[in-house]
Amino acid sequence: MLAPQRQQAILELVRRHGGVRVVELVRAFGVSDLTIRRDLETLAGRGLLAKVRGGATIVSTAVGSTHEPGFAVKAVRQEQEKRAIARRAAALVRPGSAVALSAGTTTWTLARHLAAVPALTIVTNSVRIADVFRHTGRPDQTVVLTGGVRTPSDALVGPLAVAAIRQLNVDVLFLGVHGMTVRAGFTTPNMMEAETDRALVKAASRLVVPADHTKWGTIGISTIAELGEADVLISDPGLPPPAREALAEHVGELVIAGPPGA
Structure with a gap:
């Protein structure tokens, strides 16, 4: 799988689940930890996702008092x-x-x-x-x-x-x-x-x-x-x-x- 194809697939996973972990992506795509982290940096640089420790989450502009992140989003934070x-x-x-x-x-x-x-x-x-x-x-x-x-x-x-x-x-x-x-x-x-x-x-x-x-x-x-x-x-x-x-x-x-x- 070429890098652009893999990055698109990663983005779809993030959008579907709200967040992903690096270790999960390594297993899913059969590539190195470093490769996945570079993919996430590329996608984050384009504003398509937000990098967090150990993974990535969807980019959210909702900061109000009723905004409720999903479990997958919160699981990869801190x-x-x-x-x-x-x-x-x-x-x-x-x-x-x-x-x-x-x-x-x-x-x-x-x-x-x-x-x-x-x-x-x-x-x-x-x-x-x-x-x-x-x-x-x-x-x-x-x-x-x-x-x-x-x-x-x-x-x-x-x-x-x-x-x-x-x-x-x-x-x-x-x-x-x-x-x-x-x-x-x-x-x-x-x-x-x-x-x-x-x-x-x-x-x-x-x-x-x-x-x-x-x-x-x-x-x-x-x-x-x-x-x-x-x-x-x-x-x-x-x-x-x-x-x-x-x-x-x-x-x-x-x-x-x-x-x-x-």
Whole structure:
């Protein structure tokens, strides 16, 4: 396949799925990592896609409070930061706990760490997160999937989800968020998802928010919880000093998760 043909095929994949990873493209086209990265640079230079760490996403001009990127788009953003955050978050979970994970790519990354923790009961409104635990095949883990209507970010929301959650009590909730500010708190661009997430917050004895630095200053249309409701917020070294100061004043504990050994 000639380079222009391959680049057109890559562009079609990005448009179809919202985002792609370099490793996936290497396998799909049977070329080197360097070749794929050059293709992405060429396409990005023409304004046809946006390069992110480890892959590429569609070019979006939508920045409003109701813009909701799809799961594939978000999955290739801040991957290294999300892995570090997930490692720190997983250390907070004890065997035998009842743990809730809201939908999101950071909580999905966390799920892969929790899959090795014995005797967990997992409550989630994410099919993708439920699949992580299903594939482990551990008989000592129980997964409760709420049901509901699926959003663009693959969250299950709506009356069915809320009704299921209201019957439950969990030890800790790991809440994925779209944005966070002092004024608006933790927010999402989907109002139905906010309602479902608020039900999860009420069901939890402890609230932990794993959120990379890009979430700071972003505001979704609907508030899930105030900053002060978070017992722990886990972010990464990219979080700027003013944000750290503001968050430290409001959340119970601010944790900065760096790479292994940092």
